[in-house]
Amino acid sequence: MRTVHTLKELRAMLRSYRQQGKRIGLVPTMGNLHEGHISLVRKAREAADIVVTSIFVNPMQFGAAEDLDTYPRTLIEDQERLEAAGSTLVFAPSNDEIYPEGLARHTRIVVPEVSEGHCGASRPGHFEGVATVVTKLFNMVHPDIAVFGEKDFQQLAVIRKLARDLMIPVEVIGAPTVREKDGLAKSSRNGYLTEQQRAVAPVLYRTLQQTAEQIRRGRTDFHTLEAEANKALAEAGLRPDYFNIANSLTLKPANTDDTELTLLVAAFLGTTRLIDNLSITR
Numbered sequence: 124m125r126t127v128h129t130l131k132e133l134r135a136m137l138r139s140y141r142q143q144g145k146r147i148g149l150v151p152t153m154g155n156l157h158e159g160h161i162s163l164v165r166k167a168r169e170a171a172d173i174v175v176t177s178i179f180v181n182p183m184q185f186g187a188a189e190d191l192d193t194y195p196r197t198l199i200e201d202q203e204r205l206e207a208a209g210s211t212l213v214f215a216p217s218n219d220e221i222y223p224e225g226l227a228r229h230t231r232i233v234v235p236e237v238s239e240g241h242c243g244a245s246r247p248g249h250f251e252g253v254a255t256v257v258t259k260l261f262n263m264v265h266p267d268i269a270v271f272g273e274k275d276f277q278q279l280a281v282i283r284k285l286a287r288d289l290m291i292p293v294e295v296i297g298a299p300t301v302r303e304k305d306g307l308a309k310s311s312r313n314g315y316l317t318e319q320q321r322a323v324a325p326v327l328y329r330t331l332q333q334t335a336e337q338i339r340r341g342r343t344d345f346h347t348l349e350a351e352a353n354k355a356l357a358e359a360g361l362r363p364d365y366f367n368i369a370n371s372l373t374l375k376p377a378n379t380d381d382t383e384l385t386l387l388v389a390a391f392l393g394t395t396r397l398i399d400n401l402s403i404t405r
């Protein structure tokens with residue numbers, strides 16, 4: 124496995140793979156890799172001959188008060204894990220490589236509707252940053268397929284729409300969320316939790332499951348269910364950001380006759396913001 128840091132090196136490597144007729148897969152990450160990321164690499168390997176994993180902590184998707192500076196950067200460990208998982212190439216560019224003229228005057232990709240609400244409402248500009256960097260990665264790698272985790276359900280919807288709208292010839296593949304034994308979704312931010320917070324964190328997934336069960340039993344009073352879920356999270360010691368029951372396709376608030384629903388949650392444990400989701404068919 125090789126690691127390259129510049130677009131020039133990346134393009135040279137990819138040119139030769141393409142000449143050999145190889146199918147190219149892309150797994151965009153911000154590094155600090157865990158089992159969830161490794162499952163994305165494995166999925167990419169199933170669908171492509173060559174897997175490019177990008178590691179770039181994208182400053183454009185962080186708000187001013189967010190954890191850009193403290194976000195864990197663990198390139199050496201990440202490279203070892205990626206080699207073991209079968210990644211062919213790591214692309215780990217610097218900020219200057221991706222944003223040579225800085226962020227302020229850079230072109231931005233805005234994906235309407237699915238970017239609004241949920242994390243889009245709580246983190247203004249976040250999905251603009253994600254959409255911009257992912258579009259750049261698509262243009263740099265020209266992958267046949269790209270794999271993203273379903274844990275970031277809204278992000279996946281944003282990326283599917285941008286690829287469709289901008290006619291980027293890439294197949295966007297979603298991979299199921301990988302969980303700890305107690306149900307907590309694997310996330311780089313779990314590492315920020317104290318022992319006590321870590322013991323509380325599985326309530327997030329439990330609340331999703333309990334609310335889903337209520338819907339399966341026929342409840343359609345979605346606003347009341349959301350309020351009950353927020354109360355359960357607050358009682359467990361979390362500070363809920365949102366708990367929303369949405370139409371899985373549009374991500375708009377669910378109607379009583381929708382059959383595909385996704386429950387999306389974000390909540391703070393101390394200063395750590397955790398997200399999760401659960402999709403159900405009625």
Ligand code: PAF
Nearest residue numbers: 151152153181253256275
């Ligand atoms: O999900 C992530 O890690 C990031 O949002 C992504 C897709 C790599 C873009 O920076």
